[in-house]
Amino acid sequence: MTKVLITGASGLIGLKLSDYFTRKSYDVNHLSRTISPKNPKRFKWNIKKGKVQLEALKDVDYLIHLAGAGILDLPWTKTRKKELRSSRIKGTLLLYDAFKSIGHFPKAIICASAVGYYGLKDDSDILTESSPAATDFTGKLCADWEQSMDLFAEHSRLIKFRIGIVLDKAAKIIQKTQKPAKYGLLSSLGNGRQYMPWIHLNDLAELFSYAVHDDHLEGTYNAVAPDHTTNREFTREILKIHQKRQMVPNVPAPLLKMILGERAGLLLYGSRISSQKIIDKGFQFKYENINTALAEIYDL
Ligand SMILES: NC(=O)c1ccc[n+]([C@@H]2O[C@H](COP(=O)([O-])OP(=O)(O)OC[C@H]3O[C@@H](n4cnc5c(N)ncnc54)[C@H](OP(=O)(O)O)[C@@H]3O)[C@@H](O)[C@H]2O)c1
Numbered sequence: 001m002t003k004v005l006i007t008g009a010s011g012l013i014g015l016k017l018s019d020y021f022t023r024k025s026y027d028v029n030h031l032s033r034t035i036s037p038k039n040p041k042r043f044k045w046n047i048k049k050g051k052v053q054l055e056a057l058k059d060v061d062y063l064i065h066l067a068g069a070g071i072l073d074l075p076w077t078k079t080r081k082k083e084l085r086s087s088r089i090k091g092t093l094l095l096y097d098a099f100k101s102i103g104h105f106p107k108a109i110i111c112a113s114a115v116g117y118y119g120l121k122d123d124s125d126i127l128t129e130s131s132p133a134a135t136d137f138t139g140k141l142c143a144d145w146e147q148s149m150d151l152f153a154e155h156s157r158l159i160k161f162r163i164g165i166v167l168d169k170a171a172k173i174i175q176k177t178q179k180p181a182k183y184g185l186l187s188s189l190g191n192g193r194q195y196m197p198w199i200h201l202n203d204l205a206e207l208f209s210y211a212v213h214d215d216h217l218e219g220t221y222n223a224v225a226p227d228h229t230t231n232r233e234f235t236r237e238i239l240k241i242h243q244k245r246q247m248v249p250n251v252p253a254p255l256l257k258m259i260l261g262e263r264a265g266l267l268l269y270g271s272r273i274s275s276q277k278i279i280d281k282g283f284q285f286k287y288e289n290i291n292t293a294l295a296e297i298y299d300l
Helices: 012-023 078-102 137-154 172-182 201-213 231-241 253-268 276-280 290-297
Strands: 003-007 027-032 042-046 062-065 108-114 157-163 165-167 198-200 219-223
Touching (some): 003 012, 012 201, 078 137, 108 137, 108 201, 137 157, 165 172, 165 290, 172 231, 198 290, 201 219
Parallel strands (some): 003 027, 003 062, 027 042, 157 219
8 A cells, every 4th residue: 555644634735635645545644743542643743852753654655744833823923933934944854864764765755835935025927936935034934945855855756836825615714704705894905916826725635646646747836726816806706606795995904914913914915826837747727717716615
């Protein structure tokens, strides 16, 4: 049986991939901060203490590396920023050392990075994988995380996905917009013109599967739908599904900044990101535009 190890498997993407690969008869194992007697295939690691249950790594064919503290979850204090970085970079280095210590590396390692690599911009240039990393916090976080993953390239096929906002019924962005949309109280953020590179979770699962199965796939790929959607278009589509129109003014940028601090940038800025590189490799998106993605999510 082909063995897959997933870090951060208890999160949105991890749960989906866990279920996806289990249904395809893979031997799916989790590397987590907590262990559960209910889940015998869950192994423990502690990034702060530099400890990994080595048994988890034995005979792993594919490593899917997702673990990292939630970017939007808590204010970006100095301590939180340190946690956002160390949970990703220290975690990756710890995994590398652990695989090295047992003298076995997976055939392929598929890692999550994010479109935050390109930074908090609001121009309409289309960015590709060869566009430079930004020098702001998320740009540096993603660039340094990706660089730490490069250690694996000597031993394993390495694929890094720069993921956009993941859309699914269970995604926070869908959960949080549902109620206001139902009462017609949903509105665009800031001027609403910022792009929101997104991907449907089903397409993302197919993309990870594609990376596992295609022995030739290597390198960095943007994991975003081909369509470019602004925050205003996204808001309008959700309202349309609820048979509403925007009735309240846009949420002013200064108010968002007051509530969320530096994190507001994640909602107020966004670029157009190209997925042409992965399309050219033969990957076909099922959810190419926001209407089809939201129609699936809302069972239309
Ligand atoms: N969802 C998106 O829209 C999106 C977009 C771009 C990139 N990404 C990236 O993709 C990865 C997975 O995303 P997701 O949405 O599934 O994230 P998520 O729901 O926040 O789950 C991340 C998982 O990482 C582990 N984790 C959390 N805090 C940690 C810490 N301090 N140290 C070590 N591990 C920690 C947890 O797993 P355990 O409890 O099992 O340890 C958690 O379930 C993340 O790195 C995220 O930055 C996500």
